[in-house]
Amino acid sequence: MHGELITVGNELLSGLVVNSNAAHIAHHLGLSGFLLRWVTVVGDREEDITTALVRGMERASFVLVTGGLGPTDDDRTSEAAARALGRPLRRDALSWDILTGHLKKRKMSMKPGIAKMADLPEGAQRIDHILPRAGYYIGDAAKPLFFLPGVPEEMADMLREFVLPTLKERFPERMTVRSRILRVFGLMESEIGQRLTGLEAEYPELSLGYLPRFPENRLTLTVHASTVDVADAILEKASQSVVGKLGLHVYGVQDDTLETVVGALLQESGYTLALAESCTGGLIAHLITNVSGSSAYFDRSMVTYSDAAKIHHLFVPPELVSRHGVVSAQVAEAMVRGLQRESEANIALAVTGLAGPEGGTPQTPIGTVFLALLCDKGFRLERFQLSGDRQRIKIAAAYIALDWLRRAIIDDSFFNGGQHRNA
Amino acid sequence: MHGELITVGNELLSGLVVNSNAAHIAHHLGLSGFLLRWVTVVGDREEDITTALVRGMERASFVLVTGGLGPTDDDRTSEAAARALGRPLRRDALSWDILTGHLKKRKMSMKPGIAKMADLPEGAQRIDHILPRAGYYIGDAAKPLFFLPGVPEEMADMLREFVLPTLKERFPERMTVRSRILRVFGLMESEIGQRLTGLEAEYPELSLGYLPRFPENRLTLTVHASTVDVADAILEKASQSVVGKLGLHVYGVQDDTLETVVGALLQESGYTLALAESCTGGLIAHLITNVSGSSAYFDRSMVTYSDAAKIHHLFVPPELVSRHGVVSAQVAEAMVRGLQRESEANIALAVTGLAGPEGGTPQTPIGTVFLALLCDKGFRLERFQLSGDRQRIKIAAAYIALDWLRRAIIDDSFFNGGQHRNA
Numbered sequence: 001m002h003g004e005l006i007t008v009g010n011e012l013l014s015g016l017v018v019n020s021n022a023a024h025i026a027h028h029l030g031l032s033g034f035l036l037r038w039v040t041v042v043g044d045r046e047e048d049i050t051t052a053l054v055r056g057m058e059r060a061s062f063v064l065v066t067g068g069l070g071p072t073d074d075d076r077t078s079e080a081a082a083r084a085l086g087r088p089l090r091r092d093a094l095s096w097d098i099l100t101g102h103l104k105k106r107k108m109s110m111k112p113g114i115a116k117m118a119d120l121p122e123g124a125q126r127i128d129h130i131l132p133r134a135g136y137y138i139g140d141a142a143k144p145l146f147f148l149p150g151v152p153e154e155m156a157d158m159l160r161e162f163v164l165p166t167l168k169e170r171f172p173e174r175m176t177v178r179s180r181i182l183r184v185f186g187l188m189e190s191e192i193g194q195r196l197t198g199l200e201a202e203y204p205e206l207s208l209g210y211l212p213r214f215p216e217n218r219l220t221l222t223v224h225a226s227t228v229d230v231a232d233a234i235l236e237k238a239s240q241s242v243v244g245k246l247g248l249h250v251y252g253v254q255d256d257t258l259e260t261v262v263g264a265l266l267q268e269s270g271y272t273l274a275l276a277e278s279c280t281g282g283l284i285a286h287l288i289t290n291v292s293g294s295s296a297y298f299d300r301s302m303v304t305y306s307d308a309a310k311i312h313h314l315f316v317p318p319e320l321v322s323r324h325g326v327v328s329a330q331v332a333e334a335m336v337r338g339l340q341r342e343s344e345a346n347i348a349l350a351v352t353g354l355a356g357p358e359g360g361t362p363q364t365p366i367g368t369v370f371l372a373l374l375c376d377k378g379f380r381l382e383r384f385q386l387s388g389d390r391q392r393i394k395i396a397a398a399y400i401a402l403d404w405l406r407r408a409i410i411d412d413s414f415f416n417g418g419q420h421r422n423a
Numbered sequence: 424m425h426g427e428l429i430t431v432g433n434e435l436l437s438g439l440v441v442n443s444n445a446a447h448i449a450h451h452l453g454l455s456g457f458l459l460r461w462v463t464v465v466g467d468r469e470e471d472i473t474t475a476l477v478r479g480m481e482r483a484s485f486v487l488v489t490g491g492l493g494p495t496d497d498d499r500t501s502e503a504a505a506r507a508l509g510r511p512l513r514r515d516a517l518s519w520d521i522l523t524g525h526l527k528k529r530k531m532s533m534k535p536g537i538a539k540m541a542d543l544p545e546g547a548q549r550i551d552h553i554l555p556r557a558g559y560y561i562g563d564a565a566k567p568l569f570f571l572p573g574v575p576e577e578m579a580d581m582l583r584e585f586v587l588p589t590l591k592e593r594f595p596e597r598m599t600v601r602s603r604i605l606r607v608f609g610l611m612e613s614e615i616g617q618r619l620t621g622l623e624a625e626y627p628e629l630s631l632g633y634l635p636r637f638p639e640n641r642l643t644l645t646v647h648a649s650t651v652d653v654a655d656a657i658l659e660k661a662s663q664s665v666v667g668k669l670g671l672h673v674y675g676v677q678d679d680t681l682e683t684v685v686g687a688l689l690q691e692s693g694y695t696l697a698l699a700e701s702c703t704g705g706l707i708a709h710l711i712t713n714v715s716g717s718s719a720y721f722d723r724s725m726v727t728y729s730d731a732a733k734i735h736h737l738f739v740p741p742e743l744v745s746r747h748g749v750v751s752a753q754v755a756e757a758m759v760r761g762l763q764r765e766s767e768a769n770i771a772l773a774v775t776g777l778a779g780p781e782g783g784t785p786q787t788p789i790g791t792v793f794l795a796l797l798c799d800k801g802f803r804l805e806r807f808q809l810s811g812d813r814q815r816i817k818i819a820a821a822y823i824a825l826d827w828l829r830r831a832i833i834d835d836s837f838f839n840g841g842q843h844r845n846a
Contacts, residue, residue, distance in 0.1 A: 013459045015450025019442050022464070027438025036436045037471065039464035041445070048460065179437070190494040190536050209433050210495050211440065212574060220439060275726075281712025282705030285726045289704025292780055292813055300732035302725065303698075303708045308767065309723035313736070344731065357715050390715055 001171060002037035003029065004060035006052045008067035008077055009150055010043045021066050021155055032164050033174040034062075044068060049080035057084070057143045062167060067150030069134035071113035077147060078120060085141055087122040092136075094126050102132040127162045137166065144170055178231040179222040180239055183252040185403050189217055195245045199238065205231070206238050214392065215399045216258070248411055251403070258402040263291035265409045266298075266347075271375070273405070274343035275301035276314055276335045278326070279353035279369060283398040299345040304335070314338030314350075325364060327354045332370035333381055340374055347375040347408065351401055353386075355393040369397045373404050378415030380404070424594060425460035426452065427483035429475045431490035431500055432573055433466040444489050444578055454645070455587050456600035457485075467491060472503035480507070480566045485590060490573030492557035494536035500570060501543060508564055510545040515559075517549050525555040550585045560589065567593055601654040602645040603662055606675040608826050612640055618668045626661050628654070637815065638822045639681070671834060674826070681825040686714035688832045689721075689770075694798070696828070697766035698724035699737055699758045701749070702776035702792060706821040722768040727758070737761030737773075748787060750777045755793035756804055763797055770798040770831065774824055776809075778816040792820045796827050801838030803827070 005025055011017040019041065026036050037060065042048040049068065056063040068077030082089045095118035103110060117134055120126070124136040124147075133154050138145040146163050148155045168174075184192060189212050200206055209220035221238055225231035243250050252261050266273060275284055285301035288294055304310040307326055311318055315338040316331055324330040335350035353369030360366040367386040373379070386396045407414040428448055434440040442464065449459050461483065465471040472491065479486040491500030505512045518541035526533060540557055543549070547559040547570075556577045561568040569586050571578045591597075607615060612635050623629055632643035644661055648654035666673050675684050689696060698707055708724035711717055727733040730749060734741055738761040739754055747753040758773035776792030783789035790809040796802070809819045830837040 012445075013449055013462065014453050015446045015448065018446040019462075022435075023438045023441040025438070026436055030437050037466060037468075039436065039442075041462035041464075043460060045460075181439070190534055193495040193536055194534060207433075209437075209439070209497070210493070211434055212493075214574070214576070220434065220437070222437070277705070277708075280709075281717075281721075282700070282708030282724050282726060283712075285705030285728075286703075286709045286817075289706075289728065289778075290814060290817070294704075295728060298704075299729045300725070300727050300736070301705050302723075302736075303705060303712075304723050305708075305712065305718060306722045312765070313723070313725075342735070355712075391713060394709075394713070 001061045001174060002035050003062045003064065004038040004040065004056040005036055006040045006042065006049070006056055006063065006065045007150070008042055008044065008049055008065065010074070012041050012067075013043045021150065021152055024152070024156060025064060025066070025159060028159055028164065029167075030177055030179070032168065033177050034167055034171070035177070044074040044076055046076040046080045046083070049077055050084045053081060053084035053145075057141070057145070060143065061171070062144045062146070064146045064148065064163065066148045066155055069117065069147060069149055071111070071117055073113075075116075078116075081138070081145070081147065082121040085121055085123075085138070089119040090122050092118050092120045092124065092126055094129065095120065098126075098128075098130070098132050127158050133158075135162075137162070139166075139170075175224045176226065176228050176231045177222060177224050178228065178235050179220060180235055181254050182219045182221065182239065182242055182246075182250050183256055183258075184217040184219055184246060184249050185215070185251050185258060185399065187217065187246065187249045192217055192219060192246065196242065199241060199245075202241075203234060203238050205234050215396050248407065251406060258399055258406065259287040259291050262402050262405045263288070263294055263297070265406060267293065267296060269409050271347050271409065272297050272299050272345040273347050273349070274299045274339055274345035275401075276339040276348070276350035277301055277303045278305060278310070278335075278351060279355045280351050280394050280398045280401070281305065281355075283394055284349075284351070284401050287398060287402065299343050302339060302342075310335060313342070315341065327352050327364050327368055327370065329370055329372075329381055329383065332372040336372040336374045336379075347373065347405065349373045349401055349405065351397055353384075353393070353397055355390045355397075357390060367393050369393070369400075371397075371401060371404060373408055375408060377408065380408075380415055380417065382417070424484045424597060425458050426485045426487065427461040427463065427479040428459055429463045429465065429472070429479055429486065429488045430573070431465055431467065431472055431488065433497070435464050435490075436466045444573065444575055447575070447579060448487060448489070448582060451582055451587065452590075454600070454602045454643070455591065456597045457590055457594070467497040467499055469499040469503045469506070472500055473507045476504060476507035476568075480564070480568070483566065484594070485567045485569070487569045487571065487586065489571045489578055492540065492570060492572055494534070494540055496536075498539075501539075504561070504568070504570065505544040508544055508546075508561070512542040513545050515541050515543045515547065515549055517552065518543065521549075521551075521553070521555050550581050556581075558585075560585065562589075562593075599649065599651050599654050600645060600647055601651065601658050602643055603658055604677050605642045605644065605662065605665055605669075605673050606679055606681075607640045607642055607669060607672050608638070608674050608681060608822065610640065610669065610672045615640055615642060615669065619665065622661065622664060622668075625664075626657055628657050629661050638819045671830065674829060681822055681829065682710040682714050685825050685828045686711065686717055686720070688829060690716065690719060692832050694770050694832065695720050695722050695768040696770050696772070697722045697762055697768035698824075699762040699771070699773035700724055700726045701728060701733070701758075701774060702778045703774050703817055703821045703824070704728065704778075706817055707772075707774070707824050710821060710825065722766050725762060725765075733758060736765070738764065750775050750787050750791055750793065752793055752804055752806065755795040759795040759797045759802075770796065770828065772796045772824055772828065774820055776807075776816070776820055778813045778820075780813060790816050792816070792823075794820075794824060794827060796831055798831060800831065803831075803838055803840065805840070 127135040211218040223231045223235045282303045310316040316334040340348040350372045356366035369384045372381045550558040634641040646654045705726045733739040739757040763771040779789035792807045795804045
């Protein structure tokens with residue numbers, strides 16, 4: 001049992017408007033155990049709306065349509081619906097009363113465009129009984145058809161108040177769907193897929209969705225079952241199984257981000273943070289300070305872009321820069337130690353690297369990044385070779401830094417990794 | 424002549440993700456004179472992708488498909504394409520080389536999922552010749568077919584670099600449409616609309632599109648005409664007229680951003696820049712350093728989030744903080760003067776403010792931001808009252824700072840504005 005959504009409107013085909021109605025409807029249907037299998041977007045042409053409706057009624061168990069119900073010439077959905085159903089348009093008495101009452105209150109006279117909003121396909125049942133909002137239900141067609149306005153708030157109201165309850169009544173046998181997003185850092189999509197081989201076979205009610213969103217991956221676990229309790233139990237077991245296979249790479253669930261997770265860990269642990277940034281150019285500090293309440297644990301970031309700034313503020317010896325280059329393990333270590341001298345914060349993290357596109361050498365190609373972290377638990381320094389353009393290198397380096405902060409707090413083996421260890 | 428877009432992915436049907444790819448593609452096609460007539464969204468079922476492709480090839484002049492090209496089991500687009508075209512999948516030598524090269528660099532071995540990404544429908548021509556990004560073109564089918572990744576940045580790159588040029592070559596007869604995006608900062612959409620009243624009446628071939636993209640507005644001028652020369656001439660005249668009415672609020676065209684414009688101005692003028700950031704938390708530095716070559720003019724940003732950092736690095740007198748509060752004109756001025764003492768840079772800019780959500784008072788409500796700028800041309804200090812949540816306040820403050828840098832360089836009257844003037 002699957003539904004189809006048809007969204008109508010030229011503005012959706014010209015790219016002026018993002019189809020957020022579709023996401024809203026899909027999400028709320030899913031939460032109630034109804035799945036969409038097709039979404040079709042058409043413009044305001046009557047023939048395209050008609051074709052889409054005929055096709056939707058053939059292949060789906062129910063059809064939702066949004067848009068094209070307004071007063072202007074380009075609102076053609078009701079005409080298209082009448083044609084697709086082979087039924088005439090009839091003046092709907094309730095709609096007429098509401099519209100005339102509304103106009104009267106505003107001392108306006110009836111216009112042909114507004115009158116047209118009272119002409120509904122035969123058998124249509126108006127959804128809103130009070131406000132002059134377009135929207136109706138045709139329950140006696142081969143498949144239940146819902147026509148909703150394109151205005152997001154009006155659509156959302158009718159979806160919640162009418163469409164979902166009506167669907168639940170029409171399809172009591174539907175499946176219960178529960179889902180969860182796990183947020184994964186530090187593994188490629190293909191590596192996740194490999195580690196989770198066989199999981200869907202183990203849980204036949206489970207389907208996995210992979211959503212790479214640089215620099216992380218989002219993994220969606222969706223469970224279909226007969227009851228909420230059964231679905232929740234399977235979801236919980238499957239999530240635990242995923243976490244078992246992916247380990248600390250799973251850093252959060254649902255809307256978590258690395259910066260909110262790191263923020264919560266810093267807050268709980270009582271640690272405070274100071275940064276010394278070069279190639280990330282302030283991005284780590286920006287992410288950290290996006291979190292409400294970050295002033296409780298974030299002290300400063302020294303965005304020392306020029307050599308002069310590194311030498312002056314972080315006491316990096318000039319001869320270290322000239323001997324090893326500013327992108328080097330030695331300079332990263334000097335930065336983090338100079339930072340610790342200046343700041344009272346418990347954790348000091350420094351990053352130096354080459355984001356490009358200019359300046360690469362065979363020894364230090366573009367994408368070379370050194371991270372150094374120093375706190376009472378230990379010291380870690382590591383060289384990374386990142387790929388992509390300037391922006392991707394900055395972003396990847398910043399998120400690796402956030403992941404280091406997370407692991408420095410929660411992972412006891414963190415300070416045993418890396419190239420150098422000398423706390 | 425109309426195109427069809429088919430977007431593939433369960434995440435689009437479950438409402439987890441808003442279909443922003445569809446809006447992006449529609450918008451950029453439109454700017455090049457191509458119109459979409461249908462957008463179809465299907466999940467990862469092979470039969471639904473196949474059906475959508477067959478239908479798209481019947482009714483559209485060209486078909487774009489996004490998504491379902493990755494390495495996991497639920498990526499079925501290539502199989503569906505092969506079936507819809509009645510062609511076998513064949514191993515593509517170039518794809519194979521790129522994928523194996525990429526794996527080799529990472530010291531990884533080939534996996535079946537990744538190998539599958541090299542199996543393309545017969546006749547497919549890989550789009551990216553360097554990076555391991557999925558995406559191909561089938562130019563010898565009944566209708567030209569483009570298969571693009573679902574990852575937004577990869578899709579956008581291929582659309583710009585390959586799809587649009589290829590469509591222009593295949594369909595030279597399209598209506599000549601020329602368009603230009605003007606980038607506007609510091610005016611609301613309604614203010615722009617008001618200033619441009621009558622412009623469309625003056626140029627009947629012109630249509631204006633308003634695209635608010637916080638914190639700026641993008642104004643699209645689109646001209647339909649019989650020849651390129653005519654269209655270009657009208658576009659040029661209309662653009663000049665808009666610039667005349669909006670003045671320095673128009674900061675750039677097409678893909679310009681405030682940070683690239685500021686970067687170019689700093690580079691040309693020989694100015695160098697130092698920042699002292701509090702509430703923006705490193706965001707100004709991040710934007711400045713997103714621009715390639717910024718190391719030529721960007722010295723440092725002192726992200727002094729804690730009072731201790733402001734006092735230590737910027738010599739802000741502690742009694743100033745206790746008397747006036749850290750979000751005050753006095754502290755902003757002390758920050759910028761302390762910064763100038765420390766840095767050799769020609770322009771010093773400081774920002775202190777309250778991004779919330781905690782800490783507002785009647786005297787200093789959330790959204791209060793002070794900016795101070797000091798250079799050889801003069802000094803300017805101003806208080807702003809910004810609205811929105813923490814993130815919006817950070818972003819608005821950072822972009823106002825960038826706009827100040829632009830105006831400090833190009834606008835001779837800049838240092839006559841603001842609350843205080845004492846260079």
